[in-house]
Amino acid sequence: MVTSPELDRTTVLRESAAAEGHLARICFKTGPPTHTGVELEWTVHDAADPARPVDGERLRAALGRHSPRTLDRASPADPLPHGGTVTVEPGGQLEISTAPRSSLATLIHAADGDIAELSGLLDAAGLVLGRSGIDPHRPPRPVVEGPRYRAMRQLFDRRGPAGRTMMYSTAGLQVCLDAGEPEHLPDRWAAVHALGPPLLAAFATADRHAGRSTGWASARMAAWYGIEPARTRPVWTPTTDVDPVTAWTRYVLAAPLLCVRGDGPDWTPPPGITFADWVDGALPRPPTTDDLDYHVSTLFPPVRPRGYLELRYLDTQPGRGWMLPLAVLAVLFADPATVRAARDVAGPVAHRWYPAARHGLRDPALAAAAADLFDLALAALPRLDLPAALHDDIDRGVRRRRDAAGRSHR
Numbered sequence: 001m002v003t004s005p006e007l008d009r010t011t012v013l014r015e016s017a018a019a020e021g022h023l024a025r026i027c028f029k030t031g032p033p034t035h036t037g038v039e040l041e042w043t044v045h046d047a048a049d050p051a052r053p054v055d056g057e058r059l060r061a062a063l064g065r066h067s068p069r070t071l072d073r074a075s076p077a078d079p080l081p082h083g084g085t086v087t088v089e090p091g092g093q094l095e096i097s098t099a100p101r102s103s104l105a106t107l108i109h110a111a112d113g114d115i116a117e118l119s120g121l122l123d124a125a126g127l128v129l130g131r132s133g134i135d136p137h138r139p140p141r142p143v144v145e146g147p148r149y150r151a152m153r154q155l156f157d158r159r160g161p162a163g164r165t166m167m168y169s170t171a172g173l174q175v176c177l178d179a180g181e182p183e184h185l186p187d188r189w190a191a192v193h194a195l196g197p198p199l200l201a202a203f204a205t206a207d208r209h210a211g212r213s214t215g216w217a218s219a220r221m222a223a224w225y226g227i228e229p230a231r232t233r234p235v236w237t238p239t240t241d242v243d244p245v246t247a248w249t250r251y252v253l254a255a256p257l258l259c260v261r262g263d264g265p266d267w268t269p270p271p272g273i274t275f276a277d278w279v280d281g282a283l284p285r286p287p288t289t290d291d292l293d294y295h296v297s298t299l300f301p302p303v304r305p306r307g308y309l310e311l312r313y314l315d316t317q318p319g320r321g322w323m324l325p326l327a328v329l330a331v332l333f334a335d336p337a338t339v340r341a342a343r344d345v346a347g348p349v350a351h352r353w354y355p356a357a358r359h360g361l362r363d364p365a366l367a368a369a370a371a372d373l374f375d376l377a378l379a380a381l382p383r384l385d386l387p388a389a390l391h392d393d394i395d396r397g398v399r400r401r402r403d404a405a406g407r408s409h410r
Contacts, residue, residue, distance in 0.1 A: 009290040013279050020249045022289050027296070028245055029307040030182045035100035036107055036330050037176035037308070040115065041093050042316055043130035043169070044122065051137040051211070054092055054127065056144055062125035063088075066118075070144055080117050082110035090152075091168030092143035094118065094129070100176065100308070104330050105386050108323055133171055133206030133220035133315025140168035140210075147267040151259035152298075154268055155228065162226025169209060170220040171316040175329045177309045184336050189244040191343040192303050193236040194350035195332070196313040198369040201356040202405055203325050205315040217360025220315050224300065225354065231255045231299045238350045248305055253279075258298035261291070302353070324397045328377040331384055338380055345372045367408035374402035 013019045044059065046052040060071040066086045067075040079085050084096040096114050101107035115129075122128060130136075140161075142149070149167065156163020180188045204217035216222045224232050235251050236244070253276040259267035260283065269283075275295050278287045287295075296306075302313040314325050332342045349356075349369045361367040378398055381391065 009288065009293075011289045012286050013289065013292060014286055016253060016276055016279055019253060019275070019279055019287075019292055022292055023249050023252055023296075024245050026293070026307060027248055027305040028179050028185065030179050030185055033178040033180045033184075033188070033333060034102045035178050035308070036104055036326070037098050037100040038107065038111055038322070038326050039095060039097045039174035039176070039310075040111065040316070040322055041089065041095040041171040041173070043091070043093050043132075043135045043171050045128050045130055045137065047123070047126050047128045050128075053138065053141055054143070056088070056092065058125065058127070059088060059092060059094070059143070062121050062127055064121065066121070070146065080114035082113040082117075084111065084114035086118065088144055089167075090142055090144045090149045091135075091140065091170075093171050104327065104384050105390055108326070108390065111322075112320070130171060130316065131205070131318035132208070133204070133218060134165075134209045134214075134223070135169040135171075136208040136211070138169070138210060140164040142168055147261075147265050148259055150265070151267040151269070155256075155258055158271075159228060160226060162223045165209070166220075166223040166227060170206070170223055172220065172312060173203075173314040173316050173322050173325065175311045175314065175326055176306075177311065177329065177333050179305065179307070179309055180333075184339070185244055187336065187339050187343065188309065188333065189303075190236055191333070191339050191346070192309050192311055193234055194238070194343050194346040195329070195373065196234070196302050196311070197349050197352040197356040198346055198366050198373055199325060199328070200313045200315075200353070201360045201363060201366040202370040202374075202401055203314050203317060204357070204360040205317060216358055217362070218315050218357040221313070221353075221357035225357065227300075228256065231258070232301060234353065235301050235303065238347065244305070251301070252292075252296060252299065255295070255299055257295065261294065321397070323394060324401060327381070327384070327394045328374065328398060331377050331380045332373065334380065334383060338376065341376055342373060345369055345376065361405055361408040364408070367405045371402050371405035374398050374405065378402065 044054050056071055060067045065076050065078045068077050068087050071088055083099045087095045098111050206218045206220040209219050235247050257269040257273050260269045273282050304310045332338055346369050349365050355363045
């Protein structure tokens with residue numbers, strides 16, 4: 001996440017007001033909305049037998065100098081040719097995080113190039129990237145271990161198997177948008193949440209897991225729903241009447257600790273201790289601003305402020321399908337008028353997170369809202385000034401999605 005200046009990282013937090021001030025500084029960086037980023041995550045499979053487990057050593061050998069240090073402590077962890085960084089999630093999922101770009105065409109070009117490089121490395125090792133938001137072939141299985149992931153697993157296991165499914169089997173597409181000017185932040189904050197259910201429904205790809213139909217359009221989001229609500233529920237709801245900074249601060253301080261970092265292998269905190277409790281003296285040592293930053297990284301709402309707004313509600317898309325939700329969101333948040341129009345369209349279904357994951361576009365209200373959002377995006381798409389071939393590709397893809405949503409709600 002975006003962190004505070006280095007001198008602030010070891011500041012001891014002895015009262016909630018200091019924690020609130022730190023969160024306000026680092027989580028909402030306001031200004032003109034000019035940048036967009038994307039984080040692309042995939043499950044990884046043996047090319048000949050996609051149900052065969054893929055272990056960390058095979059991934060490390062395939063990634064070579066791009067291997068993250070979670071797999072190889074001696075790795076230089078070089079970025080990909082277009083600047084994307086590679087991480088490996090606990091189930092062996094691979095993720096590329098792009099640098100933010102002011103041009104959507106430049107962002108897509110860079111991401112495309114880095115995906116091609118990553119795919120080439122995997123192909124040489126007999127591996128391929130998955131095409132859906134949850135592993136359709138294999139049950140959950142750990143690949144990367146460490147004290148953070150052990151503490152996470154222990155906490156989530158108290159509620160059932162959903163945590164392991166999320167950790168080891170899911171893959172998402174995250175779109176990152178600027179928070180915007182201070183006067184527009186409340187509208188953008190509400191809109192990125194309100195658009196979540198219809199876009200989740202429209203781009204759901206996670207209906208099969210471990211060789212069977214799940215009964216969900218997005219079993220990836222179903223797994224998130226089964227995890228501790230205090231760290232996964234939406235921060236904003238249609239009935240919320242609180243400014244974004246206040247709402248997020250309350251959310252962060254009220255969330256239970258997932259782990260407390262230390263020198264040993266066990267980072268498991270006492271059950272039920274929130275960050276506010278820690279500030280109030282519940283643990284032997286007081287927290288620092290660095291501890292607060294780390295705590296924020298253990299919270300997983302559908303939208304997470306990290307200086308910018310990180311939209312976490314989309315499933316991984318097959319092939320180059322990731323361009324479509326990226327372009328739709330980029331153009332809908334390109335100016336305040338379109339943001340307001342999109343929020344008006346999505347407002348009546350902004351609370352329908354569960355039906356979106358369960359039924360996808362089989363839910364008529366969500367399908368109708370998705371179709372209208374796609375119409376808005378198509379009307380505004382020329383404003384992005386994309387190269388003609390890329391514009392036409394995205395235009396055709398969004399029209400197909402609009403037509404599918406339109407057929408679903410008739």
